[in-house]
Amino acid sequence: MSEQQFTEQDWRRLLVSLGENPDRAGLVETPSRLVTAWKHWTSGYTQDPAELLKVFEDGAEEYNELIVIRGIPVYSHCEHHLAPFFGKATIGYVPNGKIVGLSKLTRLVNCFSRRLQVQERLTIQIANALMTNLEPKAVGVVIRCRHMCMESRGISTEGEETVTSSMLGELQPNLALRTEFLDLARGA
Structure with a gap:
């Protein structure tokens, strides 16, 4: 798998495309959390x-x-x-x-x-x-x-x-x- 990972900006764009406001209090840290979560959920590619x-x-x-x-x-x-x-x-x-x-x-x-x-x-x-x-x-x-x-x-x-x-x-x-x-x- 490519070394390229989804960035926080990618996840922010996804939230916007869903109709959400990524600057809303409950979502401000979500892009960062998603980067971390998906690195873990796909860590098998590096093993x-x-x-x-x-x-x-x-x-x-x-x-x-x-x-x-x-x-x-x-x-x-x-x-x-x-x-x-x-x-x-x-x-x-x-x-x-x-x-x-x-x-x-x-x-x-x-x-x-x-x-x-x-x-x-x-x-x-x-x-x-x-x-x-x-x-x-x-x-x-x-x-x-x-x-x-x-x-x-x-x-x-x-x-x-x-x-x-x-x-x-x-x-x-x-x-x-x-x-x-x-x-x-x-x-x-």
Whole structure:
């Protein structure tokens, strides 16, 4: 992504185009806040997923079962309307001699969700980054999100949840392993 960011003047122009007065007391600091907020909300463009995934060989030598982390927060903005979508991610993998620091999986989700996204791509990016950088036997990612572009405009239906998944490696052909992952993802 370009180094160019929206400036306070850009946000002031947006407020004017909406019919607002950017000099009104409640809006005077809004352009500055928006610059800061959007830098944070799009900070994933400046992160390299490979650098986030600290890999350990110690402790994984004989471990060959699923490792699953549930409830990872997802906060992103859809690329179609710039509306927020949010929910939870579950990531699981079967190590192949290496494990990753558990907090790094949350950082990986943040890296990709802090970009303009569609949930389908977000799910695949997380799974592919794990397969590429950790080289496990299997990776599974399930993301459940609510999309404000559906809830606050258009169809205006509250509370609907979109669920996406990506299964790579042994999770594709191995039905028993796939079922185990999905059961763990659901909390069963």
